[in-house]
Amino acid sequence: xxxxxxxxxxxxxxxxxxxxxxxSNYRVLxxxxxxxxxxxxxxxxxxxxxxxQIESSLTNDxxxxxxxxxxxxxxxxxxxxxxxxxxxxxxxxKLAALTGPDERAHITLxxxxxxxxxxxxxxxxxxxxxxYIDSIVADSYQLCLLDPKSFxxxxxxxxxxxxxxxxxxxxxxxxxxxxxxxxxxxxxxxFKDWAKSHITECNHSTxxxxxxxxxxxxxxxxxxxxxxxxxxxxxxxxEFTHIGYISTFFTSTAGAEVIFGDEDGPYLxxxxxxxxxxxxxxxxxxxxxxxxxxxxxxxxxxxxxxxxQADRFSALLHQNAAALSDAIATxxxxxxxxxxxxxxxxxxxxxxxxxxxxxxxxVSPHATTDxxxxxxxxxxxxxEVDGDGGYIITSNGPAKIIGANVPDFHDLPMDEQIKLxxxxxxxxxxxxxxxxxxxxxxxx
Numbered sequence: 001x002x003x004x005x006x007x008x009x010x011x012x013x014x015x016x017x018x019x020x021x022x023x024s025n026y027r028v029l030x031x032x033x034x035x036x037x038x039x040x041x042x043x044x045x046x047x048x049x050x051x052x053q054i055e056s057s058l059t060n061d062x063x064x065x066x067x068x069x070x071x072x073x074x075x076x077x078x079x080x081x082x083x084x085x086x087x088x089x090x091x092x093x094k095l096a097a098l099t100g101p102d103e104r105a106h107i108t109l110x111x112x113x114x115x116x117x118x119x120x121x122x123x124x125x126x127x128x129x130x131x132y133i134d135s136i137v138a139d140s141y142q143l144c145l146l147d148p149k150s151f152x153x154x155x156x157x158x159x160x161x162x163x164x165x166x167x168x169x170x171x172x173x174x175x176x177x178x179x180x181x182x183x184x185x186x187x188x189x190x191f192k193d194w195a196k197s198h199i200t201e202c203n204h205s206t207x208x209x210x211x212x213x214x215x216x217x218x219x220x221x222x223x224x225x226x227x228x229x230x231x232x233x234x235x236x237x238x239e240f241t242h243i244g245y246i247s248t249f250f251t252s253t254a255g256a257e258v259i260f261g262d263e264d265g266p267y268l269x270x271x272x273x274x275x276x277x278x279x280x281x282x283x284x285x286x287x288x289x290x291x292x293x294x295x296x297x298x299x300x301x302x303x304x305x306x307x308x309q310a311d312r313f314s315a316l317l318h319q320n321a322a323a324l325s326d327a328i329a330t331x332x333x334x335x336x337x338x339x340x341x342x343x344x345x346x347x348x349x350x351x352x353x354x355x356x357x358x359x360x361x362x363v364s365p366h367a368t369t370d371x372x373x374x375x376x377x378x379x380x381x382x383x384e385v386d387g388d389g390g391y392i393i394t395s396n397g398p399a400k401i402i403g404a405n406v407p408d409f410h411d412l413p414m415d416e417q418i419k420l421x422x423x424x425x426x427x428x429x430x431x432x433x434x435x436x437x438x439x440x441x442x443x444x
Contacts, residue, residue, distance in 0.1 A: 026272045027262045028377040029279055032331050034101040035356075035376065036282045039327035043289060044092040046320045051089070054301065054313055055082045063309045077146050081300060084139050088293070091135045095128045099282045102275060104265045112259055112266040117274035122240060125274075129281050130237035133230060134207065136288050140296035141210045144217050146303055149201035156186045156200060207234050214292050218299070221291035222325075229284050286328055294321045330356045333378040338392045340403030341384040350402060352380055391420060398423075 057063045058078045061070050068074050107115060142151055160183065163171065175183070185199060195202040204210045208231050215227055223229075257268045294317050302310045337352055344350075350362040358375035371380040390406030391398040398409045398420045409417065 025372075025377070026260070026267055026275065027264060028372070028374055029272065029275050030101040030104075030264075031375050032377050033099065033275060033279050033282060036279070036286060036327060036331060037096060037100050039324055040099070040282060040286050040289070041093075041096040043286075043320055043324045044089065044096060047085070047092075047294075047317075048089050050313065050316055050320070051082070051085045054085070057309055057313070058082060058304065063305055065304060065306060068304050074146075074148075076148075077151075078304065080151065081143065081146075081304065084142060085297070088135060088139050091128075091132050092289075095132045095285060098125050098128050099278050099285075102267070102271060104267065107265050107267070109259065109266055112268060115268050115271040116257065117268075117270045121274060122277075125278060125281070126237045126240035129233065129285070130241045132285055133234055133237070133288060136293050137207060137210050137214065137230070140214055140292040141204070143293075143296040143300040144214065146300060147201070149199065150203070152182075153194065153200035153202045156182065157194065159183055160186060207231065214296070218292065218295045221287070223287055223291070226284075226287050226291055230288060233281070233284055283328065283331070286324055290321050290324055290328075294318075330378070331376050333376075334381060335378055336381050336383055338385050338399060338401045339382050340401055341386050343403040344382065344384070348403075352402075354378055354380075 058081065064078070066072075068078060102115060104115070138154065142154065145151075159175075159179065163175065163183065166174070186194075189197045189200070194200055195205060204213050211227050211230050215221065221227070257270060259266050259268060260272070261267070298310075298314045298317050301313050304310075305313075333355070335355060339350070344366050345364075347364050349364065350366070351359050352362055352371075353359040354373040354376060356373060356376040356378070358373050360370075360372075360374060360380075362370060371382070372378065373380070385392065385401050389401060390404040391400055391409065400406060400408055409420065412420070
């Protein structure tokens with residue numbers, strides 16, 4: 001191909017957009033969004049509550065390490081750390097407000113057009129996303145470093161840009177004499193020297209470099225794809241924020257949409273497409289909070305505070321992280337159920353209770369396409385068990401075999417529970433790791 005061939009192919013694509021297609025189970029998607037959105041908002045709210053305690057502790061010299069006490073040069077970081085946290089909360093809460101599930105309670109066939117998603121919707125969501133990931137990485141970076149020159153660089157560059165177009169009232173509200181003198185000093189430095197001067201330094205200038213630095217300091221995240229996901233989301237959101245050719249074409253091209261429907265009412269393909277993006281953003285946002293911001297705040301407090309104080313807040317922050325991590329883990333997972341041989345294909349209805357708490361009744365003729373949770377989207381895999389056993393000994397403890405004529409484990413008398421737990425312990429001692437093709441032990 002030459003340049004004209006490529007140009008023609010681009011022209012054909014940009015002049016006729018394909019129809020939207022719904023590729024997910026929209027009802028499950030909305031449930032997932034609602035669940036993760038609550039978990040994200042709760043985590044952000046807990047961080048805001050903890051900030052009040054942290055701020056109070058930081059103002060108490062008896063809680064600080066010697067180099068950060070009042071009267072020392074590095075004490076300047078005490079109010080800065082508090083301010084960084086407050087700035088973060090505004091960004092967190094904005095993203096939480098824009099990633100809630102769609103409301104369809106009053107949507108009818110006549111009003112379904114209200115669910116159509118276009119340029120304004122994408123622009124608001126993705127701009128908030130760009131602000132979030134940029135902010136969370138930049139703030140985590142500064143919390144990890146606590147370096148005067150690095151912090152000076154990022155703030156002075158920001159102030160310099162802001163001051164170029166700020167109105168007199170904005171400038172008066174922000175720029176006091178001390179800030180003016182710092183900006184004047186910064187103004188004496190040539191642009192090419194901003195990244196390394198007598199008052200500023202920037203060793204990681206790009207978003208990707210900051211991400212790589214953070215994970216080199218904090219350790220690899222539990223999700224190995226997260227560093228690349230953050231970088232890709234940054235590029236994707238930049239395309240929307242900077243009004244790129246493709247994002248503008250995709251979101252501003254109107255067209256007739258078919259109407260879909262489920263038990264909750266009608267919806268449109270663009271509604272589902274937008275929600276799918278919303279969920280992906282929300283999941284990455286939660287993982288970023290877990291893997292960058294919270295551990296960076298822990299590391300920062302360990303520098304600023306005496307060990308006893310730092311450990312107290314570290315425990316509370318890790319508790320918040322664990323709750324959010326559990327919420328992520330229950331979405332779109334794969335769960336195994338043990339079931340009596342012969343039950344599948346019978347006329348019986350089979351209750352399948354997911355780890356998220358939702359029970360799905362699998363009715364005859366037991367279509368395999370229905371083996372998923374309508375609440376969290378997790379998939380179910382059934383393992384048939386022969387014999388008269390009532391429980392399976394697993395790494396998580398005894399599990400009742402579905403269809404067995406026995407009570408649930410927790411409904412057993414205590415002595416029977418203890419007996420089964422001892423069998424679990426003996427099985428664990430005799431096991432030396434998972435065996436390919438091995439079967440779990442059946443208990444009576």
